[in-house]
Amino acid sequence: MRRALLPATDHGWTRRRCRGSPAADTRYEPPEGARCLNPAVEARPQSRPRSGTRRGAGFRSLADAWADTTTAHGRLMVTILGGLAEFERELIRARTGEGLKRARERGVRSGPKHKLTPHQQREALARREAGESCAEIGRSYNVSHSTISRLRAPPERT
Incomplete structure (x- = not known):
């Protein structure tokens, strides 16, 4: 694979030529050891499998200590928040359905x-x-x- 360095203002990103269509023949990759600027999205695999994970991968937020799926407490918090989000989504769906039904009964045409x-x-x-x-x-x-x-x-x- 052929590498070409970008100008110094690109902070070490490298441009690589990819095989395939000419429209998508260039890909940019961060330098070795580069980290994501948003700590909430940085996730890294753990060295050994822990309970609740199949292959040892977990989510660990650098900004929020409670969002760590490698611990029992973190998994509980994420599960509770996921359950609440699912519950709220079902409430929204039910209210929307009721509103559409009432509108149809009044003769309102949608579309x-x-x-x-x-x-x-x-x-x-x-x-x-x-x-x-x-x-x-x-x-x-x-x-x-x-x-x-x-x-x-x-x-x-x-």
């Missing part, structure tokens, strides 16, 4: 507004039935030909 008025839709359908192309009709109403091709005649009332 994007129609591009064409009902009158324009009837006109466009009549023109399409007469043999005019969807592209021509779409241009006259300033909509896509796909919008015209999706139009359907309203169901007949009995």
Whole structure:
């Protein structure tokens, strides 16, 4: 692999050529021993497996002592916070569902507004039935030909 050093202002990052598409042929890598600037995301594997982890990997926050999954206390805190987050998400989902149900009962229609008025839709359908192309009709109403091709005649009332 060929390495080329970047200017000194790049703080030691190296540019490496990668095999593959020309669009993604360069990758930048930090210098050896570089650390993440955000201590909350720095995680490092432990030397021996501890209880609760399969391969000995754990999360240890340098800023918050409670967020250390290598200890029983840290795993408890992370589990409790995860459970609370899941509970809150379910509450949000339930409230959203109830609100949508009430809106439907009131007759509120969700989704994007129609591009064409009902009158324009009837006109466009009549023109399409007469043999005019969807592209021509779409241009006259300033909509896509796909919008015209999706139009359907309203169901007949009995």
